Amino acid sequence: MENGKKVELLAPAGNYESFLGAVHAGADAVYLGGEKFGARAYADNFTKEELCKCIRYAHLYGKRVYLTLNTLVKEKEMQELYSYLQPFYEAGLDGVIIQDMGVFQYVKEHFPGLSLHVSTQMTITGANGAEKLKQLGAERIVPARELSLKEICLIKEKVDIEIETFIHGAMCYCYSGQCLFSSILGGRSGNRGKCAQPCRLPYKLENTEEKKREAYYLSLKDMCTIEMVPALIEAGIDSFKIEGRMKKPEYAAGVTALYRKYIDLYYEKGADGFKVSKKDMEKLKALYIRSEIQDGYYNRHNGAAMVTMEKPSYSGSDEQLLKQLREQYIEKIPRKAVKGSVILHVENPAQLMVEAEGVTAKVTGNTVQAAVKQPMPEESVQKQLEKCGGTSFFMETLSIDMGENIFMPLKELNELRRQALELLEEKIIERNGLSYAERKEMITVCGDKECKTEEEEKETSLVEDGIYAVIQTKEQLKAIVQLLQEKALKNLKAVFVSTDLYELHKGSIKRNDEYEQTEILREKLKGHVYAAYPYMMRQKDEWIHECFEKERLFTGILVRNMEELSLLQGRDYRGKIITDAGLYVWNKKAEKFYEREADLCTIPLELNSNEQKSLNWRGKMKVVYGRLPMMITANCIRKTSGKCLKAITEKQGEMKDKTEMISLTDRMGKEFPVYTQCRHCFNVIYNSVPLSLHKKAGEKSGKYRLDFTTENAQETKKILEYFCRIYGGAEENPPYKDYTTGHEKRGVE
Numbered sequence: 001m002e003n004g005k006k007v008e009l010l011a012p013a014g015n016y017e018s019f020l021g022a023v024h025a026g027a028d029a030v031y032l033g034g035e036k037f038g039a040r041a042y043a044d045n046f047t048k049e050e051l052c053k054c055i056r057y058a059h060l061y062g063k064r065v066y067l068t069l070n071t072l073v074k075e076k077e078m079q080e081l082y083s084y085l086q087p088f089y090e091a092g093l094d095g096v097i098i099q100d101m102g103v104f105q106y107v108k109e110h111f112p113g114l115s116l117h118v119s120t121q122m123t124i125t126g127a128n129g130a131e132k133l134k135q136l137g138a139e140r141i142v143p144a145r146e147l148s149l150k151e152i153c154l155i156k157e158k159v160d161i162e163i164e165t166f167i168h169g170a171m172c173y174c175y176s177g178q179c180l181f182s183s184i185l186g187g188r189s190g191n192r193g194k195c196a197q198p199c200r201l202p203y204k205l206e207n208t209e210e211k212k213r214e215a216y217y218l219s220l221k222d223m224c225t226i227e228m229v230p231a232l233i234e235a236g237i238d239s240f241k242i243e244g245r246m247k248k249p250e251y252a253a254g255v256t257a258l259y260r261k262y263i264d265l266y267y268e269k270g271a272d273g274f275k276v277s278k279k280d281m282e283k284l285k286a287l288y289i290r291s292e293i294q295d296g297y298y299n300r301h302n303g304a305a306m307v308t309m310e311k312p313s314y315s316g317s318d319e320q321l322l323k324q325l326r327e328q329y330i331e332k333i334p335r336k337a338v339k340g341s342v343i344l345h346v347e348n349p350a351q352l353m354v355e356a357e358g359v360t361a362k363v364t365g366n367t368v369q370a371a372v373k374q375p376m377p378e379e380s381v382q383k384q385l386e387k388c389g390g391t392s393f394f395m396e397t398l399s400i401d402m403g404e405n406i407f408m409p410l411k412e413l414n415e416l417r418r419q420a421l422e423l424l425e426e427k428i429i430e431r432n433g434l435s436y437a438e439r440k441e442m443i444t445v446c447g448d449k450e451c452k453t454e455e456e457e458k459e460t461s462l463v464e465d466g467i468y469a470v471i472q473t474k475e476q477l478k479a480i481v482q483l484l485q486e487k488a489l490k491n492l493k494a495v496f497v498s499t500d501l502y503e504l505h506k507g508s509i510k511r512n513d514e515y516e517q518t519e520i521l522r523e524k525l526k527g528h529v530y531a532a533y534p535y536m537m538r539q540k541d542e543w544i545h546e547c548f549e550k551e552r553l554f555t556g557i558l559v560r561n562m563e564e565l566s567l568l569q570g571r572d573y574r575g576k577i578i579t580d581a582g583l584y585v586w587n588k589k590a591e592k593f594y595e596r597e598a599d600l601c602t603i604p605l606e607l608n609s610n611e612q613k614s615l616n617w618r619g620k621m622k623v624v625y626g627r628l629p630m631m632i633t634a635n636c637i638r639k640t641s642g643k644c645l646k647a648i649t650e651k652q653g654e655m656k657d658k659t660e661m662i663s664l665t666d667r668m669g670k671e672f673p674v675y676t677q678c679r680h681c682f683n684v685i686y687n688s689v690p691l692s693l694h695k696k697a698g699e700k701s702g703k704y705r706l707d708f709t710t711e712n713a714q715e716t717k718k719i720l721e722y723f724c725r726i727y728g729g730a731e732e733n734p735p736y737k738d739y740t741t742g743h744e745k746r747g748v749e
Contacts, residue, residue: 007232008239009263010066010164011256014246015044017330019054021253024329026260029064030054031097033245036084037077038068040193040245052091059434060392060425064094068245069107070119072100072191074607075587075614081106089114089443092429092436097142098122099177099191102589108137112442115139117164121177121191123582126151126539127158128566134161142166142241144175146634149298151539153235162238167228168255169243170290171220173199174631175536178561178582181630183606184687184740189748191584191606199631200312203664205641206671217637217664219312224284224293229262230271232298247288250322253329254287286318301681302635304642335388337396338424342385342416344402346370350412352385352420356393359431361424365416371407378402384413391421466493467697467723468621468705470532470558471716472675474501474514479713480720481517484524491724493703494528495521496558496578500659500677504547518553530578532558534680535632541680542567549573556599559583565597581605581623582632591615602705608747609696618702624693625723626707627673627686628742636683638662638676645678661710673710686710692739698726 011022013032022030032054033045046054055065067088073081081103085096095115098104099122108116118124118133120142130141140162143152147165156163172179172190182196183189199218223243225232232240240263242255258280266274285293290312294305336356343351350365378400386395429435469492471477477497483489497518503510522529531554534541545567548554556576559565561583568577577598584604585591594601595616602621603612605628612622638645638660645660659679664672670688677683686709697704706723708716718735726732 005238006267007237007263008064008164009256009259010239010241011252012169012242012245012247013054013252014040014244015249016046016050016054017249018245018247018252019046019057020333021249021325021329022256023058023061023063024332024334025253025257027063027256029066029094029239030058031066031068031241031245033068034084034088036080037071037073037103038193040068048087051088055088055091055093056425056429057392059092059429059432062432062434064434066095066097066115066117067093068119069096069103070099070121071193072189072584072586072604072606073103074611076611078102078106078587078589082110085111086443090436090439092434092439094434095140100584100586100590101593102585102587102591104136104138105589105593110443113436113439118142119177120145120166123175123177123536123561124563125537125561126542126563126567127155128542128570129562130155130159130161130163131570132562132566134159140164140238145171146175146297146301147538148301149231149235152237154539156236163236164239164241165232165237166223166243166296167225167232167240168223168259168284169247171223171243171296173218173220173635174633178535178632179630180605180628181685183748184628184630184742187743187746187748189606192748194749198666201666202311203666203672205637206663206665213641215309216312217307217309217640218631219290219308220306220635221292221294221308221312222290223296224289225295225298226259226262226281226284227276228295228298229259230266230274233263233266234271244288248322249330250317250325251288254283254321254325257325257329258284283318283321286321288317297634302639304640306635307640309640333392335392335394336428338388338393338421339397339399340385340395340420341399342381342401344368344381344400344406344408346403346406350408350416352416354393354420354424356424357428357431359424359427361420361427363416363419363423365419366408366412368403369407371405375405376402376407380410381408381413384410385417387414387417388421392425393421464493465700465702466491466704467720467727468492468494468496468703469720470496470498470626470705470707472498472500472532472709475713476708476711476716477501477514477517477521479716481520481524482713483717483720484521489720489724491727492525492720494530495525496530496532497521497554498532499534499544499548500679502547504544507543507546507550509547509551509553515553522553527555530554530556530558530576533560533564534677534682535560535582535629535684536634536680536682537561537563537567538680545571559598569597576600578602578621582629585615585620588615600703605691606743606748609744611747621703621705622693622696623691623707624697624704625690625719626705627690627709629684630672630687631683631685633683633685634681636676636681637664637674637685638683645676675709687740689738689740690736691742692734692736693741693744694723694726694734696744697723698729698731700727700729 008028010029011027013019058065097117097119099119117140118138124143142164179190188194188196204214338356341353353362558578560580578600579598581602662674673686675684
């Protein structure tokens with residue numbers, strides 16, 4: 001580590017017992033959630049009083065506390081953020097973990113000096129996104145869990161920012177922050193901390209060699225990287241994060257203790273002297289592991305070895321081990337030994353000096369009185385001053401210097417002891433570098449007026465209101481070109497074409513049929529043809545931008561993630577930038593941020609119609625048709641089933657950038673199309689039926705988007721013509737029967 005700095009061990013805490021277990025077992029820091037805004041809504045979580053108590057306790061032992069603010073926040077909830085965070089800020093909270101860009105901007109403005117950590121929910125996948133967040137004020141990023149060790153090292157080389165990565169615990173199948181599966185199916189949003197975990201259910205796989213085989217294709221094995229500790233430290237990772245705020249206190253204590261042991265072993269003996277014992281591995285496996293274990297994405301991009309396939313139930317636990325952990329780290333509270341010295345003489349102020357760990361505190365009390373009746377015995381003084389219950393101290397020795405005829409009320413002696421120990425505690429916290437007493441003076445005042453200020457609506461410079469279409473296949477491209485050659489669709493204003501359609505060669509787009517059809521499309525739409533970038537971009541994918549940047553085919557680019565947005569800005573891209581729904585605009589702060597960054601934003605998919613109206617929704621693009629992307633995944637369902645399409649096509653000498661649609665079927669018989677993208681090696685799992693807000697599109701006045709995914713040529717033509725007609729005022733039923741209105745009415749809690 002740089003400058004001799006050691007890696008931080010960061011442990012989870014779902015309740016106060018878990019917090020104590022983590023601290024006592026050797027965590028350097030603990031992350032936890034309060035009663036709002038945390039991505040584990042069903043954990044016990046902490047009251048305001050408990051959380052403030054945790055912060056002070058942690059600081060006394062030289063530990064840090066990070067608060068999770070890692071959910072998306074609605075505009076009406078932003079007003080609660082200040083009063084919620086203020087007491088923790090003043091208590092000395094060390095950092096906040098954030099997903100929402102609006103929350104990020106708000107905390108930066110109103111809570112100076114508070115360390116901003118970017119949650120893995122923000123899906124940072126490369127150095128461009130990391131650099132962007134650093135410039136905005138982030139001190140630390142938690143990148144996407146899907147990154148390899150090589151990719152993490154590259155971020156560290158290019159960007160001077162702290163990196164925190166997960167090293168142990170449960171893993172999401174989807175890129176965190178990009179999962180709508182639970183939300184769309186049941187209204188329980190992972191972006192709000194209420195995921196119902198549909199990924200842990202069985203599915204049947206269709207359209208492959210393993211037809212109708214039922215298995216747990218979306219359930220990853222739990223991560224365990226304890227044997228990788230040397231490699232992870234040497235990669236320059238700043239913080240090792242253990243997952244598990246929903247798990248028992250014994251889990252937090254036991255996993256923390258074992259990682260503490262082996263981190264210390266590495267620093268003591270180096271990689272050559274590092275070896276994890278079989279006994280300790282068995283202990284880890286006995287602590288609430290779901291099925292088998294694997295070491296995450298650090299050394300692989302995906303594969304069947306990461307997936308449970310069989311029922312992902314917990315393998316049980318060792319009750320004797322749990323009992324031992326509870327006794328050692330949760331019930332046994334370590335207390336600091338104090339040496340005390342008290343002076344009590346008549347007509348002089350009482351004085352008590354206490355010392356612990358080389359730190360001294362001295363307090364003065366009320367004037368000692370002369371005894372009117374019976375003098376106070378020394379035993380009474382000693383008994384009162386040695387009562388340290390409820391504190392983190394015990395009186396190891398006490399020196400008493402007192403006159404022969406004194407009296408002091410017991411409550412005054414108690415107050416003297418209380419003040420001395422509080423001062424000692426504060427001085428130890430200062431010695432640990434974790435005192436934030438000045439924050440009450442630093443904090444800015446946020447009145448209701450400032451919190452409720454509405455931003456001016458931004459006029460978009462893209463195109464006028466009308467119908468937009470996003471196309472994904474060559475068949476759809478050809479169909480739209482043919483349709484426009486046959487008739488004018490005056491309400492069709494722009495088309496976004498997936499970059500997956502084009503054959504790329506030597507830094508440019510090959511001038512084939514798709515290229516020629518796109519040129520025709522440009523002519524018909526007066527230049528309003530845009531490239532739709534991949535749902536996920538990693539460092540290995542940056543080369544595609546060079547291919548599309550120099551072509552005059554596209555007026556602008558639809559970006560799906562922070563890496564793409566930051567890449568374009570870093571290259572001083574001059575075309576139009578449009579952000580997709582996965583770059584979330586849930587509140588006015590986020591809206592203002594993305595309106596500065598892009599020419600047009602897309603309305604998020606989880607806000608209901610009333611919540612959308614709290615934003616400048618008419619100035620944004622709104623998806624009114626299409627199968628919603630419920631998961632974006634680095635793992636490939638087809639590869640998990642045993643047949644990697646990319647490997648097959650390369651072996652046969654075909655174009656390696658092949659894509660295909662397969663499908664998953666759930667227990668209710670619903671079929672979910674799965675788009676396997678081999679050029680960038682990810683999957684998109686779509687909803688079983690399309691979203692259709694045709695009544696909304698019939699209201700005219702708005703930028704309404706159609707997302708074509710599985711539609712063939714004939715379906716594409718019919719649907720596009722239909723929406724162009726109803727936008728013009730026609731009233732008719734859609735050319736399809738099954739559809740959903742998504743969250744337009746219900747939204748998410």
